[in-house]
Amino acid sequence: MIDQPIKSTLAKSKPSNLVRNLQEKLIEFLLFLAASSSVAITIGIIYILISESVSFFQEVSLVEFLTGTEWTPLFADAKYGIWALLAGTIVTTAVALFVAIPIGTISAVYLSEFAPEKLREIVKPCLEILAGIPSVVYGYFALLFVTPLLQRFLSDLPSFNMLSPGLVTGIMIIPFISSISEDSMRAVPASLREGSYAMGATRLQTAWSVVLPASLSGISAAYILGISRAVGITMIVAIAGGLQPNFTWNPMESAATIATFIVSVSLGDLPHGTIEYQSIFAAGITLFVITLITNIIGHFISKRYREIY
């Protein structure tokens, strides 16, 4: 008796079920296409990077590339030693981290553990704006403001140098470090903080000896992300660092980085298939490998320290 009305609705809904299932399948397929497109694009990029670099390495030995300290693709006697670009990349990144890690971490500790709610709501978006300013603007800020300022104290600082764009790159990545660090500190359960206060600890003691160690995985992920950003930032160093490859560890000299080399060379019209053209891809794959390694290290570290509370 009770079954009957249910049965009849079931019977009626059959054709519309078919349409619905078809719709579902179609939508699912479209979603799959969208999702797989990013994978396909990544594979495509890696394919192009590798295939162009393979032709490059047929003419330049891998040993010369990995150990050489001169990078002169446009000379008659062209040399392709990646260290000339790698040194600039490492120096500018180190200068940037020297600024961004302390300021980013301290801002995160302050915002998460000390700042009243209202102040945090104002300061946090301000910090995030730093990341939204176009890097060209930072580049000219470094060239036209920071460098002259530094020259007042360091009289022999050349107009193009790595110190100034390194510092400014550091300012640009502060928000990456501070916001991820802050999120992971705020994720520390209140019960841990209360446990520390209940022992008679001050805010500073609690932040330093309980909250920081508990959020170590997030903070190290933030640092690694900061490194990845700093390594890849192009325009600031391109504008204020000079574009001349220069094997030096001195931040007071001008130099090029891997990323700025790619930009400067690809701005000229290089004929396809020439070795100069392919050198961009060899440099690009180096950058890709560096970022990949930092990301793997970051993944490893955050796994190791995960869920310590």
Added chain:
Amino acid sequence: MVGKNPENISALQTDQTKALVRNLDFFYGDNHALKDINMPVYANKVTALIGPSGCGKTTLLRCFNRMHDLYPGNRYKGEILLGEDQKQSNILSKQVDPIEVRMNIGMVFQKPNPFPKSIYENIAYGLKIRGHSRSFIDDKVEYSLRNAALWDEVKDRLQDLAVNLSGGQQQRLCIARAMATDPEIILFDEPTSALDPIATLSIEQLILELKDQVTVLIVTHNMQQAVRVSNYTAFMYLGRLIEFDTTAKIFAKPAVKETADYVSGKFG
């Protein structure tokens, strides 16, 4: 109502008063969570706070170590007098630094909350804050772990992370951590609600042993636990203290009908 006149009760007892709650009201912003609480806490005894969920047990407990000061908008009215009869001081007074209060009154939480540090560092935490020397801390760590019946289980792995201990071990570690600094009072907020029955019994055993060294105030929603561990019981309901008396009296012949209904399981 007996709860209204703690002086009458203490007159019946020979036990010494460790703390005295007088006309205590507490507000979470506009939420009037505690209403005119009056009760004594006797020295070297276990006092249990019982009552249905939401009646204000945790709120009252956290007044004793000024935990509510951590969050904005909370307000105390009234007094908790601490110390011997002659030199009592009101720990809720604005002139009293909450950190000073917490230096003398320890707390163990509902869920074990070991710090993300080694077993050793967990116990040493409060001692370091108080500026003790390394050798003093080493001795005290061992003493406190023995005291919490944990030493034999962890003595070979003091440098391991405390979070790798079992739930019951973690809670004993938290008790050892709180006891390491020789508090005058130790507060327990449902310390066994996250533990299995065997771990629960070992914690209860520990609490019974502690009262020779410290005054214990414990919140529990488990009436058998109150009977097993406490000397005195306070029954709370809707933010008020309904009845305070010896545990035997509260469970055998309570004076107030609500108490009788609650301890006989009629509500809550």
